[in-house]
Amino acid sequence: MNNDMLKDKFVGCMLGTHVGDALGMPVEGYDYKTIEANFGELRQMLDARLGVGTYTDDTEMMIGIAESIIECEGFDGADMADRFINLYNPERGYGQGTVNALSLIKNGVEWNLAGERVFGGGSYGNGSSMRIAPIGAFYYDDPNKLREVAYDSSSITHAHTFGKEGAALQASAIAKAINLDPSEELDKQSFVSDLIMFVSDEGKIYKAKMQHIKELLGCMPDKAEVVNKLGHDSSAPNSVPTAIYSFVSHSHDFEDSVAYAVSLGGDTDTIGAMTGAISGAYHGKRGIPERWLDVLENGERGRDYIESLAEKLWEIKINIKNKSPL
Ligand code: F2R
Ligand code: MG
Ligand code: MG
Numbered sequence: 001m002n003n004d005m006l007k008d009k010f011v012g013c014m015l016g017t018h019v020g021d022a023l024g025m026p027v028e029g030y031d032y033k034t035i036e037a038n039f040g041e042l043r044q045m046l047d048a049r050l051g052v053g054t055y056t057d058d059t060e061m062m063i064g065i066a067e068s069i070i071e072c073e074g075f076d077g078a079d080m081a082d083r084f085i086n087l088y089n090p091e092r093g094y095g096q097g098t099v100n101a102l103s104l105i106k107n108g109v110e111w112n113l114a115g116e117r118v119f120g121g122g123s124y125g126n127g128s129s130m131r132i133a134p135i136g137a138f139y140y141d142d143p144n145k146l147r148e149v150a151y152d153s154s155s156i157t158h159a160h161t162f163g164k165e166g167a168a169l170q171a172s173a174i175a176k177a178i179n180l181d182p183s184e185e186l187d188k189q190s191f192v193s194d195l196i197m198f199v200s201d202e203g204k205i206y207k208a209k210m211q212h213i214k215e216l217l218g219c220m221p222d223k224a225e226v227v228n229k230l231g232h233d234s235s236a237p238n239s240v241p242t243a244i245y246s247f248v249s250h251s252h253d254f255e256d257s258v259a260y261a262v263s264l265g266g267d268t269d270t271i272g273a274m275t276g277a278i279s280g281a282y283h284g285k286r287g288i289p290e291r292w293l294d295v296l297e298n299g300e301r302g303r304d305y306i307e308s309l310a311e312k313l314w315e316i317k318i319n320i321k322n323k324s325p326l
Helices: 003-027 032-039 057-072 077-087 096-106 111-117 133-138 143-155 161-179 188-198 201-217 223-230 240-249 254-263 268-283 290-294 303-323
Strands: none
Touching (some): 003 133, 032 254, 077 096, 077 143, 096 111, 111 143, 143 161, 161 240, 201 240, 240 268, 254 268
């Protein structure tokens, strides 16, 4: 793949997170019937509690990850935790487990010990998967390092095995999408099979869900069946596979994949954000509708800033690759 396409894909997965988050946020917690009855096919950004096109904790934490990797040229847990704490804006709507872990760190607990104290053994919420796009992009060519950094970044707030596996699985889906050429037809079954092989033995729950995805791809399931088999709540096992399915079943078009993810209801901002990350990694920024990009919030840490972070991440990656003797 040429460098321009790679850069577009880095930008696509980070702006894709923002777009999916902003599209889903106004209907977070609604069920699919209510969304359908009130908005039909939701394809326009609605006014949300912070305004049209605004983002939530999903994108705010993704910014923290990108800033940290850029500043440290790789993973540094203490730095990343500090950035999460400094960026934290309660108006963006955070999960309680994440708030508790960050508060422990702020009060002196080591970054790699706080996450285990949440929910007595760690959170399996989707909070560490929703923010993972910069890690999926930065380690798109190194699955082992990707897994290690996904686990470590997750453990800051989500130390439960299912939380860490969810983050690694979502990062791996993003990395795989970056490696593929969107002008060639996606081999959906093998995309999912590769992800099943990537999941570690401790993540059996994900292997089973991914097997469901393979079956769902073979029929034309309605939304009730998809939600029933894959879930749509704020736990990682009941949302990461849903995002992967939303992408794979609508891989021909960024807009269709993200609109479908949000239409399933439940944790719509997060399933939208995770689908947007994978689909944006596949299609690149050029695949994201202009009318969605145009209305994204664009203040101090908004759309243009997110794009500039993705470009810096890509630049660092290219420099590292150019220096590598192999
Ligand atoms: N928090 C929200 N949305 C509600 C607030 C928005 C509201 N409209 C507003 O006006 O402000 N969304 C964000 O939270 C989700 C990510 O959550 P995260 O960071 O994973 O949090 P947490 O608390 O760790 O986990 C989420 C839930 O998962 C269950 N859970 C996790 N681990 C558990 C365990 N070990 N045992 C039992 N249950 C566990 C709990 O139900 C947690 O509440 C995203 O949707 C993001 O958008
Ligand atoms: Mg959110
Ligand atoms: Mg959410």
